Amino acid sequence: MTTITGLMLLVGASLLLWLALASLAVGRKLRRDSRELRSAERRARYSAALRDPRPRTLLAICRDAHDAEAQVDLAVSIDSVYPTLTRLRRSEIHRAIEASELLPELVADLRSRDPVTRARAALLLSRPGIPSVADHLVPLLADPDADVRLVACAGLARIATPRAAEVLIWGLVTRALPPERIIERLGAPWAVETILHTLRFGPAPGPDELAGVQPSGREVTLDASLARALGVARDPRGDVALAGLLRTSPEEEVRISAARALGRVGDAACMPALVAALDPGETWSVRAQAAKSLGALGAAEALEPLEACLSDRAWWVRANAARALRELGEPGLAALRRAVDHQDRYAADRAREQLALHAVAVERAAA
Amino acid sequence: MSDALPQLMHGFNVVTLVYFVVLQVTYTLLAIVGWRAIEDYVRRRPMRDYQAVASSELSMPVSILVPAYNEEATIVSSVHSLLTSQFVEFEVVVINDGSSDATMAALTDAFGLVKVGRVPRSNIVTAHVRGVHASPLEPRIVVIDKANGGKADALNAGINHANYPLFCAIDADTMLDAGALSRLVWEFQAAPETVAVGGIVRIVNGSTFEDGQLATVRTPRNLLANLQIVEYLRAFLGGRIGWSKSGMLLIISGAFGLFRRDVCVAVGGYDPTTVGEDAELVVRLHRHQREQGEPCRITFFPDPICWTECPEDLRTLVRQRDRWQRGLIELIARHRRMILNPRYGRIGLIALPYFIVFELLGPAIECFGYALFIASCLLGFVSVTFAIAFFAVSLTYGLVLSFLVILMEERAFRRYPGWRDLIRLTLTAVIENVGYRQLLSFVRLRAWYTIARRRSGWGEMTRKGFGPVLSEAPVAPVPVTQSLD
Numbered sequence: 001m002t003t004i005t006g007l008m009l010l011v012g013a014s015l016l017l018w019l020a021l022a023s024l025a026v027g028r029k030l031r032r033d034s035r036e037l038r039s040a041e042r043r044a045r046y047s048a049a050l051r052d053p054r055p056r057t058l059l060a061i062c063r064d065a066h067d068a069e070a071q072v073d074l075a076v077s078i079d080s081v082y083p084t085l086t087r088l089r090r091s092e093i094h095r096a097i098e099a100s101e102l103l104p105e106l107v108a109d110l111r112s113r114d115p116v117t118r119a120r121a122a123l124l125l126s127r128p129g130i131p132s133v134a135d136h137l138v139p140l141l142a143d144p145d146a147d148v149r150l151v152a153c154a155g156l157a158r159i160a161t162p163r164a165a166e167v168l169i170w171g172l173v174t175r176a177l178p179p180e181r182i183i184e185r186l187g188a189p190w191a192v193e194t195i196l197h198t199l200r201f202g203p204a205p206g207p208d209e210l211a212g213v214q215p216s217g218r219e220v221t222l223d224a225s226l227a228r229a230l231g232v233a234r235d236p237r238g239d240v241a242l243a244g245l246l247r248t249s250p251e252e253e254v255r256i257s258a259a260r261a262l263g264r265v266g267d268a269a270c271m272p273a274l275v276a277a278l279d280p281g282e283t284w285s286v287r288a289q290a291a292k293s294l295g296a297l298g299a300a301e302a303l304e305p306l307e308a309c310l311s312d313r314a315w316w317v318r319a320n321a322a323r324a325l326r327e328l329g330e331p332g333l334a335a336l337r338r339a340v341d342h343q344d345r346y347a348a349d350r351a352r353e354q355l356a357l358h359a360v361a362v363e364r365a366a367a
Numbered sequence: 368m369s370d371a372l373p374q375l376m377h378g379f380n381v382v383t384l385v386y387f388v389v390l391q392v393t394y395t396l397l398a399i400v401g402w403r404a405i406e407d408y409v410r411r412r413p414m415r416d417y418q419a420v421a422s423s424e425l426s427m428p429v430s431i432l433v434p435a436y437n438e439e440a441t442i443v444s445s446v447h448s449l450l451t452s453q454f455v456e457f458e459v460v461v462i463n464d465g466s467s468d469a470t471m472a473a474l475t476d477a478f479g480l481v482k483v484g485r486v487p488r489s490n491i492v493t494a495h496v497r498g499v500h501a502s503p504l505e506p507r508i509v510v511i512d513k514a515n516g517g518k519a520d521a522l523n524a525g526i527n528h529a530n531y532p533l534f535c536a537i538d539a540d541t542m543l544d545a546g547a548l549s550r551l552v553w554e555f556q557a558a559p560e561t562v563a564v565g566g567i568v569r570i571v572n573g574s575t576f577e578d579g580q581l582a583t584v585r586t587p588r589n590l591l592a593n594l595q596i597v598e599y600l601r602a603f604l605g606g607r608i609g610w611s612k613s614g615m616l617l618i619i620s621g622a623f624g625l626f627r628r629d630v631c632v633a634v635g636g637y638d639p640t641t642v643g644e645d646a647e648l649v650v651r652l653h654r655h656q657r658e659q660g661e662p663c664r665i666t667f668f669p670d671p672i673c674w675t676e677c678p679e680d681l682r683t684l685v686r687q688r689d690r691w692q693r694g695l696i697e698l699i700a701r702h703r704r705m706i707l708n709p710r711y712g713r714i715g716l717i718a719l720p721y722f723i724v725f726e727l728l729g730p731a732i733e734c735f736g737y738a739l740f741i742a743s744c745l746l747g748f749v750s751v752t753f754a755i756a757f758f759a760v761s762l763t764y765g766l767v768l769s770f771l772v773i774l775m776e777e778r779a780f781r782r783y784p785g786w787r788d789l790i791r792l793t794l795t796a797v798i799e800n801v802g803y804r805q806l807l808s809f810v811r812l813r814a815w816y817t818i819a820r821r822r823s824g825w826g827e828m829t830r831k832g833f834g835p836v837l838s839e840a841p842v843a844p845v846p847v848t849q850s851l852d
Contacts (some may be wrong), residue, residue, distance in 0.1 A: 017763055021770035022793050028777050029789060072413045116407075145556045151414050178559050180425040187425075216559065241743040315486050352632060353483045360479040361503035 039073055046077035050085070055096060062100035068117075071106075071124050078127040094130045107136055115145035122148065126155025134164045141176040142213040149177050149216075154156065157185035165194035170206040173227045175215035179225045187232025195226050195233075199241050223249060224257040231261025239265055243273035244292075255286045262328050263293025278305045282312035291317055295324025300331060307335045310347040322350035326358055331356060373748045376739055379840045380749060383736035384757070388574075390725055391764050404608045405669065420556065421453050421549035427556060428456035429548055429625065430529035434521035435461055435539045435687050439469045443477040445539050448580065450507065454548040458507045460524045461539075465494070465515025474510050479500035485509070489526040489628075491636040493520050499528060504674030518621075519637035519644035526636050529628055536645070537673060538622045542571065542581060544672040549667060551625040560662035562652055563626045565611075565619030567603045567667075569782065570596045573676040581674060586788045591684060593795040594803045595677040597769055604669060604772045611667035615718035617653075621645030621663070623673030630656070641701070643694015650702050653714045670780065685810050692730070692814035699727055730811035737805065765800035 046065075049057040082090065095104055109121035122140055125133045125160075133155075140152035153171065156164040166197040168186045172179055186195070198204070203222065227245055230238035242265065246258040259277055262270040274297075277290035291309055294302040302324070309321035325332035339351035420426050431449055435442050442461065449459050463471050474480060480500035488494075494516030502508040513524050533555060535548065537615055547566060554564045573587025586593055610616045619626075621644065633657045637644040649665060656663030678684040699706075699722065706723065708715040740757075743749040773792050776782065783789065 013759070013763070017767065021767065021774075025770065025774055025777060025789060025793060028774060029786075032777070032781070068410075075413075116410045116414070119411070123414055147411055147414050150416070150557065154416055154419065178556060180423075181556060182428075184419070184423040184425040228425070319484075349484055353481070355480045357483070357501065357503040360481055364479050364504055 013081060016077055020070045029228045035069070039069060042070060042073045043077050043080075047081050048072050050077060050081045050083065050093060051089075052219075053089075053092075056090070058096035059100055062097060062102040063164055065102060065124070066105070068120060069122055075124045075127045082128070090128070093128055097128060097130060098132070110136055110140065115143070115148050118143065119145070119148045119151045122151045122155050126151075128156045129159050130217050131159060131161045131163070134161060134167065138167050138207045139209040141171050142174075142210050144214070146216075153177055153182055153204055157188065160188070165191040166204045167207065169194065169203050169222075169226075170210050171207065172220075172222055173203055174210045174213045175214055175219065176210060176213045178230075179220045183225055183229045183232060186357040187229040189233055189235045192230065192233050192235045192237050196237065196241055199226055199245075219253055221254060224251065224254045227254060227257035227261050228265060229320050231257070231264045235262050236265055236267050239267045239270050243270050246277055246286075252283050252286060255282075258288050259286055259289040259293050263289075263296040268299075271297070271301055274299070276307055280312075284312075284317055284341050287312065288314065288316040288320045291320040291324050295320070295327040298328060300328060303328060303331055303335060306332070307339065308352060310339050311342065311344040315346075317351045318346055322354045325351075326354040373746075376743050376746075376748050379679075379736070379739050381741060383732065383740065384726075386729075386732050386736070387761065390729070393721065393725070394605070394764075394768055394839040398605045398768055399609075400612050401605055401608035402771065402775060404612050405604065405775050408669070409779050413434045415553065417546060417549045417553060420553045421546065422455055424455055426455055426549070427533050427552050428458075429454065429552065430525070430531045430534045431459045431548075432522055432525035432534050433461045433539050434461060434464055434518050434525065434527065435466065435470055436515070436518075436521075437462045437466045437468045437470060437472045438539045439466070442470055442539060443473050444506065445542075446474070446478075448542050449537075450505065451545060451580065452543055452548050453545045454552070456531070457548060458530055460509045460511065460525045460529055462513065462521040464513060464517070464521040471510070471512055472763055478508050478510075479504050480508075480510055485528055488529065489527050489632040489636075491523040491527055491632065493524040493527065496528075498523055499524060499636070503552075505559075517639050519639035519641070522644075523636040523639070526631060532628055533625055534628050534631070535623070535625045536621060538675065541568075541622050541673050541675040544581075544622070544674075547623075547672055548625075550670050554666060554668055555625070555627070558664055561627070561664045561666065562630050562656060563593070563619055563624060563649060563665045565607070565616070565624045565667045566619045566673055567669050568599065568622045568673050568675055570599060570677045571722055572676055572679060574674070584782050584788075585785070586783060586791045587679075589679045589800070590795070591681065592644070592677055592679050593791060594799050595684075597773070597792060597795050597799050598773045598803075599677075600776055601769055604775045605768055607667045608669055610718070613713070614664075615713050616665050616667055616806050617650055617714070617718050617722065618646045619649050619667070620673075622675050626818065638701075641694060641697045642690050643698050646694060647698050647701065650698060650714075650719075654705060654711065657711050657714070672782070688807060688810045689814045689817055691817055694813040695726055696814065696818055697721065699723055730808045731815075733805075733808040734812050737808075762800050765804070766796060768798035769799060 046061050047291050049061045051327060052058070060072065065071050069110060085093075103125075106125045109117050110125070112118050112121070118140065124329050126137060137152045137155050137159075140148050143149050143152065153168065156168050165186060168191070171182045172186075175318060176182075195345075221319040223245060227242055230242055238261070242258045242262050246255050246262065249255050249258065255277070259274060262274055271294070274290045275295050280287075282290075287309070291306060306324050307319045309317050310325075312318050312321065322336065325335050333355070336351040336355050339347050340355070342348045342351065376821065431452075433445065435447070438445070446459055446461060459625055461474060463474070480502055482498045483501045485499040487500075494514040497512045497514065500512065508713075509528065509530075511524050511528055513521065526534060531550065535551070537543065551564050551566055556562045570587075570592060571581070572589065572592040574581055575583045575584045575585065586596060588629040607616065607618070624645065628650075630652060631648065634648070634651045636648075638647050638651075641647050652665060653663055699719070702719070705711045705715040706719045740749065740754065744754045770793070773789075773796060777789070
């Protein structure tokens with residue numbers, strides 16, 4: 001009898017546990033369904049309020065966005081609505097947020113012990129692009145949590161003021177983040193003037209908050225990073241500075257970055273610097289990058305130097321020059337055809353290869 | 368003598384009991400660590416700008432390596448599917464590993480391949496490379512045509528010719544989520560000391576496709592496939608996250624992982640002489656980095672998803688698990704110097720000993736324990752009540768862990784949104800603990816016999832491909848390219 005009772009108890013307990021867990025799974029699913037519905041409704045309401053000209057609707061959503069889910073929903077709504085708003089409307093939203101209790105609450109959250117709370121506050125604070133918020137985000141670039149640093153970096157780019165650009169450049173100097181993460185945010189037209197100023201006169205005095213930052217990522221010279229940022233910005237104002245760096249910088253990495261950036265900026269004024277960088281006295285990696293950039297720019301005046309590069313001593317220079325010639329269109333293809341009979345076997349190989357690729361492309365296009 | 372047998376059996380029963388308790392405690396700890404990690408990830412997810420990683424031209428570019436052996440039926444659609452990845456800069460490097468069918472012709476026909484000169488960027492020794500081909504129609508495609516040398520050899524050829532600093536090794540029969548690459552790359556960019564990141568592999572059987580893309584995720588009707596879904600969820604969400612968070616991840620699935628190319632080249636690439644080349648590479652990376660005094664972050668990230676087919680018949684499943692276990696045995700044998708060696712930190716002192724006791728010897732202890740336990744009960748050395756209590760506790764524990772991972776899935780990812788799928792997974796979790804796990808223990812034990820017979824090779828898997836509706840697609844037998852999970 002005891003054995004049977006024990007057996008029944010154990011089997012019953014197993015069954016109960018199974019049922020409890022199954023109920024938990026069902027409960028989770030139901031709760032999540034309802035949360036998603038609530039979130040969708042809230043995002044629609046916030047988006048409508050951001051477009052609504054009445055000030056009280058803005059204040060209402062500022063009052064509403066206190067819990068974590070609502071704050072994320074507000075950030076998402078701002079993201080989706082902002083591109084459609086006028087500058088005037090954005091200023092109204094800035095003022096409404098600055099006048100509300102939400103701003104001091106979020107600023108206080110930036111000092112929270114919980115990294116997710118800090119990141120969420122930074123995310124929501126930076127989304128509307130309020131200029132006065134930039135200084136609040138500075139200490140977060142030195143945050144021990146990578147997520148918080150990345151949100152702060154993206155937030156500064158969202159604010160997009162000269163002050164934000166200065167702080168990001170200091171992020172490069174102190175290696176608060178891997179350089180690429182800062183460059184991709186800094187590389188935009190709004191930051192070009194500050195970048196050019198820094199290239200001429202050096203970085204502005206850095207904020208104290210970044211003094212003790214733990215360096216992250218590989219060490220890259222500031223000029224190389226700024227040259228890359230100008231390339232990402234694709235802003236012709238950077239042409240002269242980049243050409244200057246390519247011609248005069250003693251550091252190979254800076255010259256490579258400048259050559260690559262010039263290929264993206266796409267201005268005829270930078271051709272002479274790129275053509276000069278094909279000189280055999282230059283390092284092979286700079287020559288290869290210059291050849292690639294000339295191809296990307298479709299620079300007809302580079303035809304002869306590129307043709308000469310087909311017999312360069314470095315494989316990558318030959319390969320990039322051949323590809324660049326193909327990209328130049330008919331004049332480049334004619335140069336490649338001439339090179340098929342080149343006495344240099346390697347030059348002839350690269351030319352044949354590019355001509356074969358061109359032939360297949362033409363054949364498929366015709367088909 | 369008459370007293371010796373009961374004492375011996377009693378002693379072994381105690382050993383089995385202790386083994387069981389320690390194993391379940393370890394599973395529980397790993398599941399708790401995994402649960403916490405998932406909760407943390409769910410909270411952080413809205414802060415992470417994966418879209419910026421996917422679109423930034425400064426994101427680390429990726430070479431996707433696809434080893435292909437006799438994949439003429441599926442290779443073109445697989446490549447097309449990979450090309451839809453939402454990531455700014457990547458190349459797809461298909462390595463035709465001496466296929467005897469028309470794999471190369473299918474690729475040439477589809478992409479207008481032209482033989483080109485391409486200097487290998489490293490010199491890992493591989494079988495002869497006949498040529499490198501590029502496509503004028505799709506510059507992101509590179510095809511390496513080489514003599515047959517096996518999957519690891521093909522991947523090494525791919526590493527040699529890969530253009531980018533990160534490479535993603537995947538199987539030709541797998542499909543990536545559109546945002547999978549950006550999520551994995553994010554891990555490298557947020558923590559530069561990262562050497563490798565594994566993503567979750569999920570089972571695609573039962574799901575539907577449109578134009579070679581995953582349209583609806585569904586659980587399959589086949590019981591064996593459902594059992595593997597729960598098993599994969601437990602392995603990845605209940606185990607691998609825990610190991611990863613503890614800095615002791617030893618396995619990154621060969622079906623889907625992202626690696627730093629320079630470090631993999633430094634360790635000599637994949638080992639073509641083992642069937643578990645994926646796990647072996649990870650252990651070698653740990654070993655190399657520690658020996659060089661370099662930081663080594665090898666982690667698992669549960670959100671980027673790779674979809675793969677699992678076997679739906681027992682014979683193929685048995686062959687697959689036999690191969691995985693052989694890979695593990697070879698791995699432990701090759702890196703035995705690391706075991707309990709303080710030089711290798713927690714990898715040598717905790718992770719490898721765990722794998723020896725619970726993964727390598729575990730099947731033997733379990734199978735022997737089952738047999739002896741039944742014998743003890745029949746001979747009256749153990750009370751029936753105790754036997755049933757032990758069984759009930761074992762079942763309950765297994766159920767709790769299986770349910771925990773289903774809850775994790777529901778909490779964080781919700782890839783199976785339908786009620787029918789949730790009910791099916793819930794019921795499967797019960798069945799999985801009775802019979803299926805015991806069967807797998809036996810299969811894994813049998814791998815020792817296979818090794819002793821010196822059998823090797825990949826075996827074959829009946830694969831259906833990513834047709835319009837997977838469950839009704841025609842069946843074609845092709846060599847398996849899945850690996851140790």
